[in-house]
Amino acid sequence: MAGSTPFRKRRFRKSGEPAETQVAPTDPGTGPAAPGGSALEATAVTADTAPAVPSDTETDEGARHRSGARRLKSVRDGVRKGGEGVRDVVLYITDRIIENAPRVPVRDLATLRAQFPGLGPDQLADKLISGAANATSTVGAGIGAAAMLPVPPAMPAELAAEITGVAAIEIKLIAELHEVYGLRPPGTLKQRSVAYLTSWTEERGVDLTKPTTLNAALGGQMKRELRQQIMKRMFRNLPNLMPFMVGAAVGAVMNRRDTRKVAEKVRTDLRRRAVAWDALPDLPPLERPAQPLPEATRAALEAAEPED
Structure with a gap:
């Protein structure tokens, strides 16, 4: 018909050919806007x-x-x-313990035998372990009592003070157990203190057949083990910071238990290699530390020395 849009034959596209672009008609009579236009067609164009x-x-x-x-x-x-x-916090505590180790006063075998006459090695070791356990129990109770008025910024300092004090007590105990069983490590004061610190970290006696120098003992592996030991102590001691005197009771019990546990491990190891007192050569007296410990740590150590 004249004037109308010619019919476009729809051809089927073959597979692989691009689809044809559909062009909307623009004739006014048949466009989407025409009165008779399909609303569906207009919607389709608009949606596209x-x-x-x-x-x-x-x-x-x-x-x-x-x-x-x-x-x-x-x-x-x-x-x-x-x-x-x-x-x-762990790095701070590690540095303090390493710094304090050579400053811990240790009684030699002659001093111990004079202070506790008539006791054999095992009886003397029992006496030392009991005194150290009582001292660490007192430290734990004191830190727990300080947490009655919890101040969040002070809690890491309280925890660091507790671990540092307990470490000094236990290192002193380990050193004196080596004296009791005739297994004093050779070397200078610093070398022996590092050997005792390694014994505390590994929870076993010093092996005299494998002497370690100061540089080797304070190597990367030893410091990593020391940090791991301190981390375990920190998580175990967290209940000590509970308020209302609960932390005091928990701290006292846990510290006493942990000290006895470490001491028994070290003593069992030393007992297998113990040297009889009669077979010991004449050993020189132990040197006294040149620098004193901090006052709080020194007071805790004095409490660890049992009376006759």
């Missing part, structure tokens, strides 16, 4: 050309995703900062 508008559901999901990502980042930052804080 209009930009996609996100729905309310998609917007909410995006907001939740961004909020969750922010929360996750905050948690990660908190964990990282908390880990750095714990690492700093």
